[in-house]
Amino acid sequence: MSPAARRRPRCAPDRPALPVGLAVALLLVWGAVAHASGSGWVQAVGALVTGLVLVGMLGPRFALRRLVVEVTDSDRDGTAGAPAVLELVATSSCRVTPLRPGGAPTSLAARRPGRLELAPENRGVLSAVTVRLSSAAPLGLLWWSSTRRLELPTPLVVAPAEEAAERLPLAAGEAEEAAGAAELTDAGVLRGVRGYEVGDSPRQVHWPSTAHTGTLMVRESETERDRPVKVVADLLGEVEATERLASEAMGTIGSLLAARRSVILETIEDGVVVVAQVADARSAGRRLARAGTNPWADLGPPSPGVGGR
């Protein structure tokens, strides 16, 4: 194991000036009273109070170094700006504040599952999160904190938020077709399945889907005339600009899918151009989350021995 991996996380007290100053002043007064009154018992009680204060102020450091927090479960999909939930377990009581991505702080009881709500502001794929763990154990006199990176059991794919596109980034020559509605027919290329509606032909029933969902499903086809709309999402570049583009693309795809148009999305994922049809908004979101520059790439996979400890 490398020295970096073996290194313990750094802990620091939270705003220590006031409590430490108060404690020192209190103990000085105590000593002065002991020596002015000449009482050994005052000194003894003062020594015990000093012990309590020291345990209360330095204890959290040791508690924090021994603290292990693990993410036991997490949402697979999320949307930028909407909360995503992680389930955590800690070896001792502590407070967890998500730093990257941000979110609401939460308190964890020892060895009991707790929920941490993240609010990722950008799309992307999160394989770890950065949190601040705080503890004041065992006496609650002073909080100490350390920053940790927690590995997620499964990556959290954060889709961009849907935003109405001002200008549809369609591929050249397909603008007119994109504006037209697809004609659904009984014959032609299979587009998908949908729920049975009165008037549908029994021949159109798609039995595998029916068996799978438990409700009657029918095949939906489209004619050759219904040509898919190709959306090209070039999300390489600055984070802010690409975020806006991704949101617009998501909005476009959402509106196209709502209009029952088939959409082909072209993205660059991990340096490879991927051109594929998207079936629904979720798959479009996943594709857009993986596309281009990952804003959460710096979190990356955690170093062995450090993540979660």
Next chain:
Amino acid sequence: MTTLAERVRRANAPTPPEDSVMFRVATTVAVLAGILAAQSVGELNPLLALLATVTVCVGMAFSYLTRAHPHQWVKLVLALSVLGVFAFFVDSILSAAHTGELASIEVPLAGLFSWVQMIHAFDVPSRRDLLFSLAAATALVTIAGAQAVSGSFAPYVAVWLVATLIGLGCSWRSMTGERRAPGARSLLGALLVVFLVALMLLVVLPAPRAARGLSLPASLTSYLPLVGSGIVNGSGPHATEPARAGKPGGRIGVGGYLGFQGPLDTANRQSLGNEVVMRVRADRPGYFLGLTYDTWNGQSWLHSRTDRGTSILPGGSPFQIPARPLAGPQGSQNVQTFYVEKPLPNLLFGTSQASEVYFPSRSLVVGNDGSIRTPVAITPGTVYTVVSVDNEVSPATLARDHRPIEPAIADSPSIRAALQLPYRYPRVHALARSIVRRAHARSTEAVVQALEGWIGAHTHYSTDIPPLRPGEDAVDEFLFGNRTGYCEQISTALAVMLRTLHIPAREAIGYVPGPFDPLSSMYEIQAKDAHAWVQVYFPGYGWQNFDPTAEVPLAPPNAGMALLAEVGRRLGRLPWTPIGSVAGAGVLAAGATSAERRRRRRPKGWAARAVLRLERLGARAGEPRRPTETLAEYGSRLEAALPAPHLAAATAALERRAYARDGGRSAPGDADLVRAALAAVSARSHRLTRWRRRAQTKARRARS
């Protein structure tokens, strides 16, 4: 930018109610420990302590019940009450300010904190309020600690510490929203660390010296005026009763050292106990001198006519004590505060030369013998402070000095009295001269050292010595008789030997510092620490202390008796009341737990009890129930083995009762059947047991 009003409003904004019962109980216990600690050292009167105890418990219960919706009118009433209590406290301080004593502030302060705790207990809905109670309890324990002088304070501190630790642990749990109580392991670990840190600090920090912050302590618990300027022993049935003369050969009870009463009769046999008679907080330990004797008559030390005179010091505390004649140079100050535990003679003790005395009386009597006597009885609880100016000089300095005594001083009554002898003591003189000659001692200091060395090498220390026969000289008997004695015989022998060599010496008596208590920073003087030593006059340096007893080895003791005495002494010093209370509570709790456990384990219903009894009887008859056996099978086997009639039917009835689907209703007559069967099994089992025993006895006899 937030305004002050907004900050105040924010600080007083209601916080979530605290639901942890353990946190509340721990806080209550810490508060009660503080109140009882203050009562134990006399800072709270028992009635107020009882009121505070009850009120705090009731208030805490009230706060717990109303924690979710605290009443605003309660807050208003409590705030007004606190203001009233604070006004009363300020008034008490101002009225007591002229005395300048520490106790005059501590007592109202303890009262203030107790009242605040009582009032505050009714408005403790949240964690923040409970933490305030814990802090106030800590302050109360500290205030009580300022007046604590013995180890009996330790149980209160221990209870407060544990309760505070549990309270803080619960507070931390509450911060994280955890409802469970803090783990015993983590609390024990924290307690251990706190204890170790405190121990290290106590080792490293200098022990507090006698109080100088305000005025030096002095107080009386009762004012019993004495008649005359004599010394009253303080060990009689009444503190003002004059001392009784000791009887040679008679043994004297604990604490009643008669040497202070005068004369100091060396024929008396002392049997002083280990009761603590005084506690002393001193800058430096030393010989706490009570008085000196200058005239020896062969059996007793007396005061000469010059020594007997007294003078009255008027004016009230603090008293400036005039320097004694031939006192020598003045060294550094030594402040000593004495806390009296047992009735004592009306003598004030102090190292070397007392220069200032803090004692709450209008006058003091100073004797020419150096004693300081009080016009009131010294009863338990009396506190006084003596500021001494030490004149002790190092042995090396004394050894270098060969100055003769100036003629004017040599003719002074004090020196003449310090050379007085009732007769010539030829044997003692010869012995002393031979010792000095052998040691080639030239200076006075060397002579004293040589004589001390000889006494150390040739005598033994023991308090168990035979009585002095009538007309016998105590020094002759000690030096040429059994050579065993205690401080009186040993110091008298040295003084007389020095006098035979024309070196002025006198007998000094007082107390030596007992064991040092590191917690209270006090020397615990026990009755057996009463001591006699020798003061030798050195020109230019005055009277210097020499303790020949320190050189004398102990006579071979009785190991068993010494062990028993030590065990008794240690047991006697334990704080039995708190230990008894805790042990009693523990025994009650254990008894209750055990009874509850037994109640839970006891089979429910007559059928289950009958099954248990049947199994026991069967086992006694040598037929225990097998784990794989049903009750009916066991009944059948037992019926055949014993034999016991109707047992199979009875066990079938029991089984019906135990496993029937209708809840185990038994048929009429089942109980009678089972009872009869069990009686039969019991009779058969007894018979079998008796038969077996008889057979075993016969077999043993046959073998032998």
